[in-house]
Amino acid sequence: MTSKGWPAVRETFFSWEAFRTSFPEVLKGFWLDVKLFVIVEIGVLICGLAIALARLSAQPALAPLRILGALFVDVFRGVPTILVVYLVGFGVPALELSGLPTDPVVLGGIALLLSYSAYVAEVYRSGITSIHPSQLQGALAVGLTPNQATRHVILPQAVRRVVPPLLNDFISLQKDVALVSILGPLEAFRVAQIEASSNFNYTPLIAAAALYLMVTIPLARVLDRMERRRAAR
Amino acid sequence: MSPPVLEARGVTKAYGETDVLRGIDLEVRPHQAVALIGASGSGKSTLLRCMDLLEEIDDGDVLLDGEVITDPSVDPVSVRRRLAMVFQAFNLFPHLNVLENIVLGPVRAQGVARGEAEARARELLDRFGLAGREAVMPDRLSGGQQQRVAIIRALAAQPRALLLDEVTSALDPDLVGEVLGLLRELKESGMTMVIATHEMSFAREVADRVDFLHEGRIVESGPPERILAAPEHAETQRFLRRLLEGGRL
Numbered sequence: 001m002t003s004k005g006w007p008a009v010r011e012t013f014f015s016w017e018a019f020r021t022s023f024p025e026v027l028k029g030f031w032l033d034v035k036l037f038v039i040v041e042i043g044v045l046i047c048g049l050a051i052a053l054a055r056l057s058a059q060p061a062l063a064p065l066r067i068l069g070a071l072f073v074d075v076f077r078g079v080p081t082i083l084v085v086y087l088v089g090f091g092v093p094a095l096e097l098s099g100l101p102t103d104p105v106v107l108g109g110i111a112l113l114l115s116y117s118a119y120v121a122e123v124y125r126s127g128i129t130s131i132h133p134s135q136l137q138g139a140l141a142v143g144l145t146p147n148q149a150t151r152h153v154i155l156p157q158a159v160r161r162v163v164p165p166l167l168n169d170f171i172s173l174q175k176d177v178a179l180v181s182i183l184g185p186l187e188a189f190r191v192a193q194i195e196a197s198s199n200f201n202y203t204p205l206i207a208a209a210a211l212y213l214m215v216t217i218p219l220a221r222v223l224d225r226m227e228r229r230r231a232a233r
Numbered sequence: 234m235s236p237p238v239l240e241a242r243g244v245t246k247a248y249g250e251t252d253v254l255r256g257i258d259l260e261v262r263p264h265q266a267v268a269l270i271g272a273s274g275s276g277k278s279t280l281l282r283c284m285d286l287l288e289e290i291d292d293g294d295v296l297l298d299g300e301v302i303t304d305p306s307v308d309p310v311s312v313r314r315r316l317a318m319v320f321q322a323f324n325l326f327p328h329l330n331v332l333e334n335i336v337l338g339p340v341r342a343q344g345v346a347r348g349e350a351e352a353r354a355r356e357l358l359d360r361f362g363l364a365g366r367e368a369v370m371p372d373r374l375s376g377g378q379q380q381r382v383a384i385i386r387a388l389a390a391q392p393r394a395l396l397l398d399e400v401t402s403a404l405d406p407d408l409v410g411e412v413l414g415l416l417r418e419l420k421e422s423g424m425t426m427v428i429a430t431h432e433m434s435f436a437r438e439v440a441d442r443v444d445f446l447h448e449g450r451i452v453e454s455g456p457p458e459r460i461l462a463a464p465e466h467a468e469t470q471r472f473l474r475r476l477l478e479g480g481r482l
Contacts, residue, residue, distance in 0.1 A: 140313055142337060143338050144342050
């Protein structure tokens with residue numbers, strides 16, 4: 001704060017006046033982020049689990065599913081999320097096929113879903129494989145089918161084990177929702193950008209950052225508390 | 234004599250290059266308790282797991298009530314619903330409380346109504362000295378209590394026979410007694426049992442027959458008083474001598 005440029009930075013990044021006038025618009029944009037986050041996260045939890053189960057299926061007949069699952073994870077975990085957003089957001093409408101969505105918010109959401117499902121599938125998978133085989137044996141011995149054993153014995157234990165890494169990915173997704181801005185929807189980051197460039201003042205970006213922190217910091221605290229409780233057990 | 238509940242005919246099993254079972258023949262008749270003894274790695278556990286279809290056998294047949302259950306057309310799930318197995322490490326479900334552990338099988342696998350399954354579970358807990366522990370999580374119980382819950386869980390399915398895989402080997406010595414006491418009661422009530430065990434005095438007391446396994450074969454079989462006191466086979470003699478020297482007999 002004693003640096004030579006500080007007065008200029010204070011004026012362009014921390015102008016109270018600019019904050020006050022831009023905040024309502026940025027907040028309105030942020031609601032889109034929150035909505036998108038919640039919907040995509042629910043989709044990710046479901047798709048990720050489905051992919052993990054597909055990859056772990058043991059039946060010979062399901063070999064194609066296993067390969068497909070592995071391929072999906074390799075591709076979408078290996079490509080930068082921003083690139084997936086670009087490719088889906090601009091590529092799908094360019095196909096000009098009827099029935100495919102053209103709404104950039106929907107397309108952006110799909111791109112995030114693809115990317116994060118790949119990560120979350122691996123989190124689930126590590127949780128499931130960490131359950132000792134004796135649990136499966138015990139479940140089969142009481143007469144459960146392999147599917148029932150997964151559903152009632154393996155999964156409940158696996159999910160409990162992976163809640164912290166899942167929450168970590170939650171936080172990450174909450175931030176990456178901003179990537180959808182490159183497709184045009186007026187979410188917080190994009191609104192802040194527009195506000196910033198129209199007034200030559202970057203304070204709206206700080207407003208957007210503050211909004212993200214208001215969600216990610218509480219999530220991080222929840223995560224901390226879970227880790228502590230786990231350590232105490 | 235009544236036909237056998239469980240029967241093995243020429244059962245073989247290998248893990249890769251290692252032959253674990255090399256032609257096992259065995260019969261267990263109703264209400265009989267058969268003790269499987271032998272050194273670690275002699276094939277006792279594998280034999281039990283093969284009979285509960287938790288492992289596939291390579292050759293031979295296993296029969297349950299005269300039906301060849303190792304036939305590929307037989308659904309292993311339906312077989313496991315008729316048999317019950319108790320493990321050395323209990324294998325209780327740590328995310329479920331005692332009552333839920335016991336009723337999971339009956340409710341999900343056997344289609345018993347939850348209320349009925351719970352009533353029966355409470356009855357069993359009561360009978361075996363665990364009344365009031367319904368809502369406790371397994372990790373809050375002593376090892377002996379956990380194994381008793383595991384045995385009750387196995388009984389809840391009203392199995393044709395109980396397969397017990399060294400159920401006291403993971404317990405502190407002072408907790409072995411309570412589990413053996415429960416098994417003694419089961420024997421008296423007529424439960425058909427196959428017991429892989431290192432507890433020779435227990436085998437002598439409870440078993441109708443002792444089968445000695447050595448390197449995947451039953452090399453000697455007979456009433457406990459004869460096998461344990463006057464074994465004929467050199468390997469049985471060697472095994473029992475080692476136990477004696479180790480103070481385990």
